[in-house]
Amino acid sequence: MAMPPRKALMMSAPSAGRPSGLPRHALWRSAAALVLATLVALPFAVLYRAAVSPSLGASWRWQTSLPSAVSSEEEEGDDLDTEDLKLERVLKKASMGDNTVMLTTLNAAWASPGSVIDLFIDSFHSGVRTSLLLKHLVIVAFDWNAYEQCVKIHSYCFALGTEGVDFSEEKRFLTSGYLEMMWRRPDFLRLVLEKGYNFIFSDADIMWFRNPFPHFYPDVDFQIACDHYVGNATDLRNIANGGFSYVKSNERNIEFYSFWYSSRLRYPGYHDQDVFNAIKHDPYIVGIGLTIKFLSTKYFGGFCEPSRDLNEVCSLHYAC
Template identity: 50%
Template sequence: MHLLGGKMKGGGGIGEMGSSISPLVSFTLGAAMATVCVLFFMSASPGRSLVDIAAWSHNNGTAAQHHQRHLSLPNVTAAAAKAAAAPAPAPAVPSPYGDLEEVLKRAATADRTVIMTQINAAWTKPGSLLDLFFESFRTGEGGVAKLLDHLVIVTMDPAAYEQCQVVHPHCYFLRTSNGVDYRSEKMFMSKDYLEMMWGRNKFQQTIVELGYNFLFTDVDVMWFRDPFKHISMGADIAISSDVFIGDPYSLGNFPNGGFLFVRSCPKTIEFYRHWQEGRYRFYGKHEQDVFNLIKHEMTDSIGISIQFLDTTYISGFCQLSKDLNKICTLHANCCVGLGAKLHDLRNVLDVWRNYTGAPVQEKRAGRFQWKLPGICIH
C-alpha cells in the first residue's frame, strides 16, 4: 500500500497505475475479446456447435494447435450441417395399383412371366368356375399343377378377393372407378361386359409396361397339360383361335383373347396403345374384335409377330379338339351363360378324370371322347 500510495503522491497518476496492472488487464481483455470473436464467428457460421467453442476457448496451446485439435474431433458438426442442409425426403407416392408389383414379383418365374386370370364373385362361389379351373390343374398331366405357383388371380370385387385369399396365395384386387358393379355375371356384349373387357385389356397393358410377360387365361379354360410348349419363342403375342386355318402365322386365323400370351417388349407396349385407341375408333366393339381389325396394320407398321395357337392343342368349343392325347387346354368359348358353361365343363372334367385313370394303352387307343352334344360343346 505504501508503494502504491507513494507512486500516486509522486504524480505518476493514471499512466503509471496502468503500467503496473497491464498483465492482468491484458489477460482479462484478451479473454473477453477471444470470447467475443468466437461468439461472432458462431453467429456468422450457424453450422458450428459447442464443440467448436470448447476447442477455441481452451487456454493451453497455440491457435494452430487449437485448430488442429478441432479438425481431429469427430466430424459431428459437418454431418449435422449436411443433414440440416439436405432437403427432406419426398413423401412416398402410393401406386394407383396398390400391391400389384409385390404380387407379380411373388408369382413370377425367373424370366418374369406370370399366368393371370380374372374373376368376380359369381365365379368364385363353391362349385362355380374357379373350382372347376383349379380341378383341371390338379387332375392334369405333366406337372401342370405346378404352374399354379405362378398364377395371379385378379379379382373385380371385394367378395371375390376375400374368397380368393382362402384358396390361393397370389390374389390381387383390381379397384375400378367406372361405377360398374362387377359382382354379378355380365351378359355378353352388354355395356357392363364391354367395360369389363376393356378394363381387363388396360390392365394387361399395365403388366407389360411393368416389364412382365403374361399368359392370360379365362377362368372357363380347363388346363390339362403345359401349354407353354406350344408358344413360339419368336412370337411377341400368341393368341388362341376361335377358328384355326392351319398356319399359325396367318392373319386369316380368327383370334380369341381368352387365352393370350404377351411378351413384354417395346413392340407389345406399342401394340396395346393402339389396341386401346381402337376402342374409340371402332366404337361398340369388344377388344377381341378390335384385335382382329388392327392385326394387319400392326404387323405392317411396327413389325409385331403374332402366333395363332393350333386348336389341336389350345382348343375350345368353337373348334373342338377331340384328341385327348394332345389337348393342353379347353376353353368354353362360343358359349353364352354361366349355367351353360358349368354344365358342359363338368362333363369335360368327368371324361378327363376317366381318361387319366385309364391304362396307357387304352389312352393311346383313342377310346375316350367328350360327351357330345352338350349345351354348347358339339
C-alpha cells in the same frame, strides 16, 4: 428404333353377328366330368373381361366403406402402399425365373364355392405337369366378394377396383356393362407388360390338361388362341380368341396394347376380341415390327373347334 405414327384403321368394323402322359380312357373320363361340371356352373356365371382405365391412380379405389383392397401376400404396413406397388409385389412373388406370370380374372358371379374358379384351379391339379404352374398364377379380382373368395383358395390374389363401377353382377353379352368389363382387360395387361413381366392370360372358363410351354413358339412377341385355325400359325385369316394368350414384355407389345385399347373408340359396340380380329390387318402392326402367331386348336381348342385328341390338348375353352 423409333415407332411410326399411329395410322387410322384401314378396314371397316367387324360384322355384328360374331360375338402325355395319362391313358386315353382316363383323360376322357376326366374331360367328361369337367364338361358336365362346367355346363352346370356356367349358366350361373357372368361373362366378364378386364383391363384398367387410363388413370390408374384415380381408378383403383373401392366405392364402399370396406378397407382398401390389397394383394393376398400383403405385409404389415401395406395399407400405406399404392395399388401400383401392391401389384408390383404380387407379380414379383408369383413370377417365374424369366419374369413370366400367369393371369386370370374373376368377379363374384364366378367366385362362389363350386363354381367356375374352382373348376379352373382343379384342372391344374388334374392336368399333366400343370400343378406347379399354380404357384405362378395371379387371380385378379374385380370386386370385393371375388377377392375375399380368392384368398380362401389361392395364394396370389390382386384386388382391382374401379371407382363408381360394380362388376360383381352378371353383365349380359354386348351390354354397356359387359363391354366396359371386356375393355378393361387390354389396358391392365399393358400395365403388366410395362412392369417388365411376360404373361400367359387365361380366361377362368378354360380347363388345363397339359403344360403349354412345349407348344409355344420361341422368339414371338404375341401368341393367341383361335376360335378357328386355318392350319398356318402366321395366317391372319385365323380367327383369334382373346381368352388365351402368351405375350412377351417388350416395347412392341406395349405399343400394340395401347393401340388395341385406343381402337375401341373406332369400333363402338364391339368387344376387345372382335376389335383385335379387325386391327390385326392394320399396316400399323407391321410398322411397329410386332410378330404375331396363332396357336393351333389341336393344342389350344375350345367349343368352337375342339381338339380331336385329348392326348394332345393343353387347354380347352368351355365356350364358343
